[in-house]
Amino acid sequence: MIIGVPREIKVDENRVGLVPAGVEALVSSGHRVIVESNCAVGIGLGNEQYIAAGAEIADFASDVWAAADMIVKVKEPLEAEYPLLRDGQIVFTYFHFAAVPSLVEACKASGAICIAYETVQSSDGQLPLLAPMSEVAGRMAVQEGAKYLEKAMGGRGILLGGVPGVAPANVAIIGGGMVGTEAAKVAAGMGANVTVLDVSLPRLRYLNDVMPRNVTTLFANSGTIRESVVAADLVIGAVLIRGAKAPTLVPRSLVAAMKPGAVIVDVAVDQGGCVETIRPTTHRDPVYFVDGVLHYGVANMPGAVPFTSTFALTNATQPYVSRLASLGWKAAVQSDSSLRHGLVFAHGDCYSVEVSEQFSLDLKILL
Secondary structure, three states: EEEEEEOOOOOOOOOOOOOOHHHHHHHOOOEEEEEEEEOOOOOOOOOHHHHOOOEEOOHHHHHHHHOOOOOOOOOOOOOOHHOOOOOOOOOEOOOOHHOOHHHHHHHHHHEEEEHHHHHHHOOOOOOOOOOHHHHHHHHHHHHHHHHHHHHHHHOOOOOOOOOEEOOOEEEEEEOOOOOHHHHHHHHHHOOEEEEEEEEEEEHHHHHHHHHOOOOOEOOOOOHHHHHHHOOOOOOEOOOOOOOOOOOOOEEEHHHOOOOOEEEEEEEHHOOOOOOOOOEEOOOOOOOEEEEOOEEEEEEEHHOOOOHHHHHHHHHHHHHHHHHHHHHHHHHHHHHHHHHHHHHEEEOOOOOHHHHHOOOOOOOOOOO
16 A cells, blocks of 8 residues: 655645654554655654655655645645545544534545544543644643743733742632543642533542542532633643534633633634634734633644654554555455544545534445
8 A cells, every 4th residue: 555644735734644663663564654754843853864764755745645645644634735635535633624614525525535643442432543742732731721820821810830828729620531530630749629510420529539638529510510611720621522522611701701811722612622712813913802711712822832742643653554564445444443534525425423413414334
């Protein structure tokens, strides 16, 4: 199979879909790998490292897309890339369809085989390709929140961990999954008063057992969310519904009741966000105010630390890339239930329950 790795074109996105070690593994298995020139300069890797691993270099993204049987990316195709999608070509990347109706239309119309990292699901219910970026984003959410609480950045002027004689900040984390857990660990380690809200009692029991004493767990309902958000200096949205739009748990009326200069970091923004007033932003222009509250809505947070993020992601994706390359998409999906969960579109048919329901598409069952 011919595997193509184009450069990411999303603003300030420096991650890359394959590192040289992955290229070497694929080439040694008899596959061809074509990478776009300078696709990994953002993580300090040049063409020479890819050539040494056995890759071929293409000057233009269009050449990579045209030649490849499978495209391996990091972020969803943007509008400029829609015309490059073609029937029968595998595209393996994060898609986050729920937040981008035009992407749904483009992928369906193209006939491409769209397999989404974020919905690949193992037999124990884990999301192995979402997990590494959730770890990064959860930790970064606290880092960014602490920065924007500084007065010079527009925040309340509060040090997250406080100092002796001065109380620390209050951090409310909505969602106790991977993002929420990582955020809670970092915020607690910095000395903040942390509240984690979730609807799963088993998850709350687990967090209560493993977290330090400055982390409080609460069952999430409208009352506990309201109390926690109003008291918070930093709110982190960490809600995930696999393959679907995140529910709105913080309405604008609640945002208006927050402290002036408080900060919201909604990690769920790439799935629509759990805060009504959140919208996608970029690393170049990451924040805005609504009702005196600072909102951080960067949809590709791990792109700010591309070296760490690329290697964390490709460690997880490489076995699936190899399986798809060796077996072809249909045999790979039929033999691997994890990949079957990731299949969203193939030859114009929709195989995702969540996407079919949200966009009123006929659901196809893979036989």
